Amino acid sequence: WIIKGRKWFITGAGVASHFLLLAKTSNDPRKGLTAFMFHKDQPGWRIVRRIPIMGPEEHGGHCELEFTGLRIPARNMIGKENEGFIWAMTIIGYNRNFVPLACIGAAQKSLEETTEYLKQRKIMGKSATQWQGVAKELAVCATQLEAARMLCYKALSLKDKGLIDGTIATVVSNSSPTVIASRQRRLIRLSPSTRRLGSYARASTRRRVRSSCG
Numbered sequence: 001w002i003i004k005g006r007k008w009f010i011t012g013a014g015v016a017s018h019f020l021l022l023a024k025t026s027n028d029p030r031k032g033l034t035a036f037m038f039h040k041d042q043p044g045w046r047i048v049r050r051i052p053i054m055g056p057e058e059h060g061g062h063c064e065l066e067f068t069g070l071r072i073p074a075r076n077m078i079g080k081e082n083e084g085f086i087w088a089m090t091i092i093g094y095n096r097n098f099v100p101l102a103c104i105g106a107a108q109k110s111l112e113e114t115t116e117y118l119k120q121r122k123i124m125g126k127s128a129t130q131w132q133g134v135a136k137e138l139a140v141c142a143t144q145l146e147a148a149r150m151l152c153y154k155a156l157s158l159k160d161k162g163l164i165d166g167t168i169a170t171v172v173s174n175s176s177p178t179v180i181a182s183r184q185r186r187l188i189r190l191s192p193s194t195r196r197l198g199s200y201a202r203a204s205t206r207r208r209v210r211s212s213c214g
Contacts, residue, residue: 001025001036001072003044007065013047015060016040021072026082035084036072044070097155097172103180104149107187111141114187128190137190141183148179 003023013019017040026032038045048064079087115138118128128134155172 001034001074001077003036003067003070003072005067006048007067009051009062010065011062012060013063013065014050020078022084022088025084028082031082031085033084033088034081035078035087037076037078038070038072042070042072044068097152097159100148100172100180101152104145104152107141107145107180107183110184110187110191111138111145114138114191118190134190137186141186144179144183 001023003021005023007021019038019040021036021038022033023036024032025034045065045067048066051062051064053062078084115129118134118138121128123131129138152172
């Protein structure tokens with residue numbers, strides 16, 4: 001197979017050693033894609049540019065790729081010819097549980113850092129965490145993050161047992177980011193950095209959380 005074309009946006013291309021690729025191999029509107037794997041050292045492709053984003057970059061960034069005649073042997077085809085879309089949807093359904101878990105991990109880190117700060121902050125002679133209003137915010141945040149985490153674990157457990165449940169996967173992908181964004185906004189209000197920067201910074205940070213978490 002000879003691949004020509006362009007991939008406008010892909011995550012991790014700057015550091016990946018192997019790539020999964022979906023190429024158009026038929027004009028069939030429903031079964032026109034085939035999945036392949038190729039190694040970074042194979043000739044016939046290049047990284048055109050690294051695309052700056054507002055978010056984490058430690059996973060290799062986001063890049064634009066150009067294919068000018070990448071040769072892929074038939075043995076590197078994944079699945080059957082023209083059934084790449086079916087394979088991709090199966091993988092995406094599985095990954096819908098991992099994206100919320102990544103968001104939960106970030107929110108958990110925020111909760112831990114905010115809690116540690118509030119333990120040290122004094123309000124009228126007492127630690128901030130000893131005041132009911134603050135303690136309640138932290139408790140609600142911890143409870144909702146744990147509930148979202150358990151829902152993700154349940155969906156993955158069902159997948160491992162071969163009991164595919166699309167309903168739970170949909171609930172996970174839709175509800176978890178919403179809960180996380182809400183909790184992150186609560187933590188932002190309690191955090192020290194945005195308090196020093198003022199209301200404009202808090203509003204700006206909330207917009208970024210909303211954009212990244214849904």
